[in-house]
Amino acid sequence: MTFEIEINNKPVKVKRGETILEVLNRIGIKVPTLCSMKDFVPTGMCRLCVVELEGRDMLIPSCSFKVEEWMKIKTHSPRVILARKTIIELLLANHPDDCLYCERNGNCELQQHAEDMHVRERRIVGGRNQTLVDKSSIAIIHEPSKCILCGRCVRICSEQMQIATFSFTRRGIGTSVRPALDKPINSSNCIFCGQCVRLCPTAALADRVNFSEMQVYFHDPHKKMAVTYSPAVAAILAEHFNFKTSRNINAVIHSILRKIGFEIVFDTSMAADVMMVEMCGDFLNRIKQNGPFPMFTSSCPAWVKYVEQSHPQFIKNLCTAKSFSQLAGVYAKHVITRQKSLLPDDIYLVSILPCTAAKFEASRPQMTLMGISDIDSVITVREFIRMINMYGIDVHRIITEINEDFSTSASVSGKLVNISGGTTEMFLKTLSYFITGQVTEKSFISTRLVNKDIREFKVQMGDNTFGVVVVNGMSSVPVLMQLLAERQDIHFVEVMACNNACMGGGGLPLEWTVDTAKRSMKYLLDWAETDKIKCPTQNVQLKEIYKNYLNVPMPSEFNERLHTYFVKRDVFV
């Protein structure tokens, strides 16, 4: 039902049920906010979105009021602007003020609002926040002194991710956002998904950046710099930089990485094929030993940590095959090095992923064998974009190294593993080959259907019927647990912790939205469609790699380089 209200002396058509803020955004009036989050119930905590409502003495927060017929609203009256400016000045009163040296300098929401409100003098002086910086975790740095208590991290963590690492503690001036018992993040129940980092308006929550460590190795004559990136990274950059679809994006990214100084550049597709084969190895073994079922995917490091800490009874259900990103490390250190007559130690491998939890995964002790880590440094897409700027690369004018041959015999799995349902699709295709001996043309699950949070179906393969569940985002994990408690006929479960899987990952550019995620997903799916090799078992190089370099059968029988193990974690949940 629509009716009219008056905004800034002009009549505006509105729908019943809309909030004032939604109306304002729709008709092109920008109202600053710090606490509002799309698809979340408004809290009205930051008060930046206040507007003047005729008939009310007080200003009202537009995010938490629904429109009504009698409303006459002023969005930018002097009183409103003064109120907003004062709020920003109050937030700045105890802020550490080290903008120039801050991780978020230039893309900080607080800084932007202060600029928009034209704050040019320190009118309100308060004591500076002084807190210790929590650098305990390998993925996320927590600096409470920069926190403005907007509550976004608290809400995304508990309401969407179902983890609740953070909570508001204490009260009044002493209020601060902390993990349980003020423990450092590393020993909390954080799964390092990084959603809070993407949402934090300031640098209270930020990535651990590995630049300086990495740059040391660029100048080390004994190390060759190698880098691997997943096709998802290519899709994300294509969307982020608005590449023309006619350009060979792989060639562009290769050239960028070469210009930065990496000698060995490869994408993770080959490793994704190895992962599929090894997952089938584990699954076939489970069939032989009659369980334990269901087998959970373990390619999402955030999900793995969640199982380890919150559902230790399911640790035996996690697939022991390493994730594709870790296997890319194995591939580099044990295959590429031998092809180039190098030792595993001779290369320093950087992995680019849209994921913060991968930093944690790479640091797990299981991922280092005889002193050789699979991956030496993980950087997020966010850091990669910064690196592109640091090395002065104009992505649109870069001259691509067209002589390079990018064709590999890798299958489409590398392009699909970062999409919800993609791992399942490729796993089932590979499994079907191992069980029936034939490559199947049909797809088991539509990877284009991604709006669904949880999907369940049955698959017929030879004499076997397998129950499969695909979960997109941690918000559906309670439903999954309910399902597992009630049912015995589920054999395979794929879980991706972030909504929209890796295309909603914690390491994405800050301005990333659901729409950009959908568009970059389309890139990946389109690429996957044009690819000729649809099943990892059709990958001719793969057999050669197994035979000549890894020296194990295919699938390997729990080879310690290709498989890992999991541990129970004693943390506050």
Add this chain to the structure above:
Amino acid sequence: MSEDKLESLLQVYPSGRQEYLIPALQDMQQQWGYIPEWAIKRLAAHLQIPASTIYGVATFYNQFRFVPKGKYHFQLCYGTACYLFGASTLLQELESMLGIKDGEISDDGIFSLEVGGCLGGCAQAPVVAVNGEFYGNLSLSQLQKMVENIKLEESISA
């Protein structure tokens, strides 16, 4: 056993009922004089509330502690009247004599110190309570003597 004690304590509250958080916390505080870490873990599982949320609620209120009380638990009143009568001097002296700060417990478990709001003895300001026993109109030398006596009794060299 403390674990058994906790189980019997939790039995009163039906599992998964979040509204019993504060009564349960009060029971624990009553039982041990503070809320132990392991008990929070168990309580979180029982009431199905994340541990961080429990900690958030518990720190909102002044009544809950997370470190045990010492054999001698000093409460120093920092209310308006006591403050005016020199509570800050007493606090400085206590901190240096006991070697601990507000909310801490000494390594040997003998002393703990808590600085709180008004204890309700404004007429006798400044007030210090030791294990619930009130000492009013306390001068600096009286306080020093009191601590020294305890140290003598516990044969701790001053």
